[in-house]
Structure formats: structure tokens, C-alpha cells
Amino acid sequence: MMFLLPFLMAAAPLAEPPAAPVPATTEAPVDWDKEFGVVRKERDPVTGEIPVDPYVQSDANAGAKPYSGEGLARAFGGQAGIRRITDRALDLSHADPRIKAIFEEHDMVRLRRTLFEQVCYLLNAGCRYTGRDMKTAHKGLGTTRADLNALVENLQRAMREAHVPFAAQNRLLAKLAPMSGDVTER
Amino acid sequence: MPKSLVLTALACAVGALVSGAPAAARDLVSFDSGKLILTNGVTTIEGSGGGGLATWATISGMGTDRAVGVSAHATIVELPDFRLDTHGIAVGIRDRVELAYARQNFNTRAVGAALGLGRGFQFNQDIFSAKVRLAGDLVYGPGWLPQVSVGVEHKRNLDGAIVRAVGAKASAGTDFTVSATKLFLGASVLANATLRVTKANQFGLLGFGGDKHAGRSVQFEGSLAYMITRRLVVGGEWRTRPDNLGIAREDDAKDLFAAWAVTRHVTLTAAYVDVGSVATFAGQRGGLLSLQLAY
Numbered sequence: 001m002m003f004l005l006p007f008l009m010a011a012a013p014l015a016e017p018p019a020a021p022v023p024a025t026t027e028a029p030v031d032w033d034k035e036f037g038v039v040r041k042e043r044d045p046v047t048g049e050i051p052v053d054p055y056v057q058s059d060a061n062a063g064a065k066p067y068s069g070e071g072l073a074r075a076f077g078g079q080a081g082i083r084r085i086t087d088r089a090l091d092l093s094h095a096d097p098r099i100k101a102i103f104e105e106h107d108m109v110r111l112r113r114t115l116f117e118q119v120c121y122l123l124n125a126g127c128r129y130t131g132r133d134m135k136t137a138h139k140g141l142g143t144t145r146a147d148l149n150a151l152v153e154n155l156q157r158a159m160r161e162a163h164v165p166f167a168a169q170n171r172l173l174a175k176l177a178p179m180s181g182d183v184t185e186r
Numbered sequence: 187m188p189k190s191l192v193l194t195a196l197a198c199a200v201g202a203l204v205s206g207a208p209a210a211a212r213d214l215v216s217f218d219s220g221k222l223i224l225t226n227g228v229t230t231i232e233g234s235g236g237g238g239l240a241t242w243a244t245i246s247g248m249g250t251d252r253a254v255g256v257s258a259h260a261t262i263v264e265l266p267d268f269r270l271d272t273h274g275i276a277v278g279i280r281d282r283v284e285l286a287y288a289r290q291n292f293n294t295r296a297v298g299a300a301l302g303l304g305r306g307f308q309f310n311q312d313i314f315s316a317k318v319r320l321a322g323d324l325v326y327g328p329g330w331l332p333q334v335s336v337g338v339e340h341k342r343n344l345d346g347a348i349v350r351a352v353g354a355k356a357s358a359g360t361d362f363t364v365s366a367t368k369l370f371l372g373a374s375v376l377a378n379a380t381l382r383v384t385k386a387n388q389f390g391l392l393g394f395g396g397d398k399h400a401g402r403s404v405q406f407e408g409s410l411a412y413m414i415t416r417r418l419v420v421g422g423e424w425r426t427r428p429d430n431l432g433i434a435r436e437d438d439a440k441d442l443f444a445a446w447a448v449t450r451h452v453t454l455t456a457a458y459v460d461v462g463s464v465a466t467f468a469g470q471r472g473g474l475l476s477l478q479l480a481y
């Protein structure tokens with residue numbers, strides 16, 4: 001009869017009565033946001049953007065003086081062209097294995113709008129810039145020179161695809177390049 | 187003055203390495219190949235990062251300020267009576283320090299026989315160089331602030347007896363450089379200005395110092411280039427040179443070049459070069475072809 005013992009032991013758990021259902025109240029999932037005091041802001045129902053801390057709005061936040069004249073706005077295809085280019089540059093960056101992690105968890109809806117405004121403003125294509133200044137917007141992101149170069153390459157690709165002449169591309173980059181100290185960390 | 191320059195350069199190199207130490211401990215040698223295409227420059231015939239003739243303030247290799255970069259080059263300069271081959275390697279550390287080695291082989295072809303050295307006699311030279319970026323950035327930062335670097339090039343001519351017979355005072359010499367280089371994006375123009383303190387005769391291939399002038403003199407190297415596309419740059423360079431040897435006049439060197447980044451890692455440079463008179467043979471104008479691999 002000894003040979004039956006393993007079978008009996010194996011069957012033993014089955015013989016146990018089913019565990020009583022766990023009362024839902026004691027095992028509620030931990031609200032980590034609450035535990036760590038993280039305040040999740042709701043997206044604005046109209047704009048779809050997540051509100052940011054209050055700041056003083058000014059075109060000066062764009063970080064450079066705009067060009068004068070209409071030539072560059074035309075070279076970029078006006079506001080519609082600029083929007084396609086900034087959207088494309090952000091799409092490329094959001095999918096770029098070198099830098100996509102930096103864009104996760106950030107409000108791309110707002111970035112799409114403000115980056116468009118900034119480029120449109122700098123190229124004198126008829127926009128005001130309503131975003132934050134570059135230092136405030138990039139504080140704590142930990143971006144490096146290599147990240148910045150990756151972003152520039154994506155912007156160059158977007159401009160190339162939109163057939164912006166190379167010299168005009170460089171005119172935009174000339175406005176952005178001096179901001180390097182504000183958008184990256186050393 | 188040159189001595190204090192070396193000290194400054196060394197102090198900066200050490201400072202740069204030490205200040206980057208904590209991150210360096212994490213990943214001692216990391217390659218990111220993160221520079222923008224062509225912003226690493228090409229390689230001079232002396233092995234330093236720059237144009238073809240002029241040393242620039244750029245640091246060789248494709249590494250950015252948190253990485254290491256390396257590059258290797260091979261260059262041929264074909265002149266009516268001579269041929270110069272150079273090849274070498276360079277390491278760029280944190281876009282701050284460049285260390286390079288280059289070997290020059292200068293073939294005298296028929297001139298060798300005429301000078302009694304034998305047909306195809308070659309002058310050979312080793313060049314060890316170091317460069318430190320002191321301030322500024324080629325592309326970024328204030329538009330008025332160029333990338334500024336200081337450099338040392340130690341040249342050892344391997345044919346000491348012959349260059350002394352020609353009239354050179356020494357077979358080895360050290361050049362000191364200060365370079366300022368900026369890419370003016372608004373105009374798609376790259377400009378470089380370099381001051382070189384040197385006593386090299388024909389880049390050192392004919393030794394250092396001479397009967398006419400034994401010591402160092404200050405020389406100028408300028409480059410002006412236009413970016414046609416992200417991958418293609420055309421330009422020109424001018425390099426003044428000492429004239430130390432009584433028996434062989436030396437002229438300024440000039441070139442017109444096109445540099446093409448075939449890929450992020452491969453750059454081809456072609457140039458028309460005019461180095462004037464070399465070892466009494468005037469009108470040395472010809473072609474330069476250079477291949478650079480950079481990571």
C-alpha cells in the first residue's frame with residue numbers, strides 16, 4: 001500500500017476546501033501617485049493639453065529675435081509648411097531610438113503647438129510664441145549634446161523632405177544653435 | 187612663450203579629463219558617433235583635425251562631449267616632381283582633447299637622382315600631436331564665439347643627416363597652434379583662422395630652421411568653406427610658411443577643396459594644391475586625395 005502514498009499526497013491539495021474570496025476592501029491597489037504626492041493633471045477638454053505651471057507669456061520666450069522679411073516663411077511653405085515640418089520632426093524624434101525615451105511621459109500635444117509657434121515666429125511667418133522659455137521648458141530633462149544633434153538631424157530630415165533649400169534650413173538652425181546651453185545639460 | 191603654451195595645453199587636457207572623471211568611471215570608453223556630419227572636419231596632411239592644409243579647432247572623431255571618437259586617414263598629394271603620402275590615426279576624447287599620430291612619406295622621384303640622393307628617395311617624418319579645445323563650439327553657443335583650441339605638433343624627421351646636409355639646423359621640431367573655427371549657419375559658411383609658431387621647412391620634411399632663419403616664426407592658416415548640402419562642402423585654404431633655407435625658397439601653400447561625407451563615417455576630400463617651390467623645383471601644383479574614416 002506504500003506505493004499509493006505519493007498519489008494520496010499529490011491529491012491532497014485538491015481535497016482542501018476552496019479558499020474564501022478575498023474581501024476587496026483590504027487589497028485595493030496602492031495609489032502610488034498619491035503615496036508619492038504626484039499630482040496628475042487632467043488634459044484640458046478643449047485643447048487636449050496638460051496645464052503647466054504659470055509663467056509670463058512673451059515672444060521673448062522663443063529665445064531669439066525673428067527674421068524680418070517674407071523670404072524664409074515662403075521657403076518653408078508658410079504656416080502650413082512649417083506645421084508639417086515641426087510635426088514631422090517631432091514624429092521622427094518620438095520614434096528615434098536615440099532620443100524617444102526623453103519624449104515619453106511628456107505632453108506632445110502642447111509641444112506640437114509650441115514648437116510650431118516658435119519656428120513660425122522666428123521665421124516671421126505670422127505667429128506669436130506663447131510657450132515657456134527654453135531654460136524652463138528643458139529643466140531637468142537631462143538632454144545631452146548628442147540628443148540635441150539627433151533632434152537637429154530629425155529637423156533637417158523634415159526640412160529636406162519638405163524641399164526647403166539647404167541655405168534656408170541653415171538660417172533656421174542659426175536661430176536655434178545659440179540656445180544649446182539652455183536646452184541641454186553639461 | 188611656447189613652453190608656457192605647452193603647459194597651458196597640458197593643464198587644460200588634465201583638467202578636462204579630471205572634471206569628466208565621475209561619468210568616465212561609469213563608461214570609460216563609450217562611442218556615440220553623435221557629432222553632426224562633417225562637423226568633425228577632415229584630416230590635415232599633418233594628421234590633425236582640420237581642412238587639408240590648415241589645422242582647425244575641431245576635435246577629431248565623431249564622439250560628442252560625453253564620448254570618445256577615433257578617426258583614421260590616408261592622403262596622397264601628387265605634384266609634378268614629388269609625391270606625398272600621409273596616413274595616421276587620431277583619438278578625440280569628450281570633444282575636448284585630440285591625440286594624433288601621422289606618418290609622412292615624401293617621394294622625391296626623379297628629383298632624388300638630380301639631388302644625388304637616388305631616384306625615388308623618400309623623406310620620412312613622424313608627427314605626434316595634441317590639441318585641446320579651450321572655449322566655444324563650432325556649431326552651437328553664441329554666434330560670435332568660435333571654437334578655440336590650442337595644439338602642439340611634435341615632428342621627427344627620420345632623415346636627419348640629409349636634412350642637415352641641406353642646411354637645416356635640426357631634424358626634429360615642435361609647432362604650436364592656436365585655432366578659431368566657426369560654422370556661421372546663417373551664411374552656411376565655415377571660417378577658420380590659425381596661428382602657428384614653427385621653424386619647419388616644407389612642413390618639416392626638409393628639417394627645422396636654416397641658415398637664413400634658425401628660430402621659430404609666426405605663420406597664418408586660413409580656411410573659408412561653403413556648405414552646399416549637409417554632406418558636401420567646398421572651400422579654399424591659405425597657409426603661409428617660413429623661408430628658412432638659403433638653397434631652397436619656400437612659398438605659401440594654397441588649396442581649393444571639396445569634402446564629401448559619403449556616410450556618417452566616411453569622408454572623401456579632393457583638392458587642387460599649390461605649394462609653390464619645393465627643394466628648388468618651382469611650380470609644384472597638383473592634386474590631393476584624402477580618405478577619412480571616423481567613429
Ligand code: HEM
Nearest residue numbers: 099102106107114115131132137143147148151176179183
Ligand atoms: C534648440 C533646440 C530646441 C528647441 C528650439 C526646443 C523647443 C521646445 C519648445 C518650444 C518646447 C515647449 C515649451 C513649452 O511647453 O512651453 C520644448 C519642450 C520640450 N523639449 Fe525641446 N527644444 C529643443 C531641444 C530639445 C532637445 C534636444 C530635446 C530632447 C531630445 C527636447 C525635448 C523636449 C521635451 C521632452 C519637452 C517637453 C517638456 C515638458 O513637457 O515639460 N528639446 N522644446
